[in-house]
Amino acid sequence: MNLLDTPWIPVRRSDGSRTLIRPAEITDSDKPAVALDSPRADFNGALAQFLIGLLQTCYAPKDDGEWEDRLEQPPPVAALDQTFARYHTAFEADGAGPRFMQDFEKLESLTTGKRKPACNDIGNLLIEAPGDNTLRNNADHFIKRGHVEALCPACAVTALFTLQLNAPGGGAGHRTSLRGGGPLTTLVALDPEGSGLPDTLWHHLWLNVLPEPKTVRLTGNLKLTGPEHIFPWLAPTRTSEKEQGVTPEDAHPLQMYWAMPRRIRLDFGHTKEGDCDLCGRQDRLLLRYFTLNYGINYAGAWRHPLTPYQERENAEPLPMHPQPGGITYRHWLGLIYEEPEGKKRLTPAIVVREFQRKKLPEEQFRLWAFGYDMDKMKPRCWYEAILPLYLIPEEYRSDFSKRVIQIIQSAKEVSGMLQLAIKKASLPDSLLEQARKNRALRKAVEHFEEWGRDSFYQHTEADFYACLPRLIDGLLQGRDSEVLQDWHATLTRAALELFDEWTGSDEIAFADPARVALARDNLCKQLYGAKLAKILTLPKRPKEKAA
Structure with missing residues (x-):
């Protein structure tokens, strides 16, 4: 044969x-x-x-x-x-x-x-x-x-x-x-x-x-x-x-x-x-x-043309591997463009970088990303995703990357806020403290966190990709800040909808209503707080006048 x-x-x-x-x-x-x-x-x-x-x-x-x-x-x-x-x-x-x-x-x-x-x-x-x-x-x-x-x-x-x-x-x-x-x-x-x-x-x-x-x-x-x-x-x-x-x-x-x-x-x-x-x-x-056993042991700074790598200071680059949670839009920038800064910044595969250099403006392309999430020698999951690939004019690419970083960082921040709010609504602080030592409780807390993280990225994925062409147009017209403000509204709406979905589910049907209300109130304060506004460079909100 x-x-x-x-x-x-x-x-x-x-x-x-x-x-x-x-x-x-x-x-x-x-x-x-x-x-x-x-x-x-x-x-x-x-x-x-x-x-x-x-x-x-x-x-x-x-x-x-x-x-x-x-x-x-x-x-x-x-x-x-x-x-x-x-x-x-x-x-x-x-x-x-x-x-x-x-x-x-x-x-x-x-x-x-x-x-x-x-x-x-x-x-x-x-x-x-x-x-x-x-x-x-x-x-x-x-x-x-x-x-x-x-x-x-x-x-x-x-x-x-x-x-x-x-x-x-x-x-x-x-x-x-x-x-x-x-x-x-x-x-x-x-x-x-x-x-x-x-x-x-x-x-x-x-x-x-x-x-x-x-x-x-x-x-x-x-x-x-x-x-x-x-x-x-x-x-x-x-x-x-x-x-x-x-x-x-x-x-x-x-x-x-x-x-x-x-x-x-x-x-x-x-x-x-x-x-x-x-x-x-x-x-x-x-x-x-x-x-x-004892076949070829590949060592040294190999850089395979079909794989993205993580750059490290004073060390060989690391080939990327899928992780729990799959291939989501939080990885998009590093897989398609180059993250402009960071000690562990991602650089796209050589074939992707080379493709960005080619001039095919009339065509629309995508990225097919796939691989195994491995736990040592055991596969946890096979992940596969199709991501949009935009050809950005070179003179706008740096600003585009910076804005996308803001968008992704803000999503990561809100995902963390949602996970914390779900934990606070689901369990009293005393049990959350015990979860550090109690394996069963820790598993429950990890379940809350995974649901919040995975649901949030799934819920906002279509909005993220819809945001990108608007961001490109916004950069060309000098109105990119409006796109960030709209993205903030998207994140806020998604976080509150998912929190309400979780607290209305059978998962915590017998939770303390006062604890749930307090967790939601704190989530709202964080969503409109200074940290998220700083990430997205949002304009300051006018202070409400006292009655």
């Missing part, structure tokens, strides 16, 4: 039909592919990165002009087949030679050395699969063993690639991905309602391919030109028993798209016929794989 020759990528076509295609067929003009169509959201994210990586490696445009030409006029399938053929041997999934994303050694027959490869069920490739300790302790209460027992080759390869991209810490020597466990990925995407470009898979992918001159600036060593420095499975694995690390000096920049931290070999010699447990297609099914 060669991944360039075999139809294995699931897509939905423009007529609604679903099929498998070869990578080069992303430009097929007959009922073109419009979206990836995997049975899992994380597979769709991984396949998008596979195709972007393939285009970046084999078909990078020489300059901006060629990039725009290919955006407007996709290449024929035959042209992509020809350019992909350069690395044909790197995409063999099985066979006697090197295998895609698999260890160079035949782990299934490795009998020398102190450490022996483990033979795992194929379902363990999935990020959420219970770990060895969980199975030994019979603690797989939520994600049961045996749920996925057999995978078709296409799903098995996709699961393998997804794991290598997102690899969490998995015990001694089981290395994390180049971006850490469950990284946040952000991709530029078309907005079908505001774009004159065709809404096809090709266009969504091509927006994230960098011109060749930009790849020179990526982290990595351009002097290492051998294919094994791009595709690490083409040579013996640089193992890390003594914590040896692979830094940007040790690999070509393009290896970031093909990083392989885990030592794994799929067992194509032990299969059965049947229906795949994920996609349902009838095929030859893989049942197991072999794995050995």
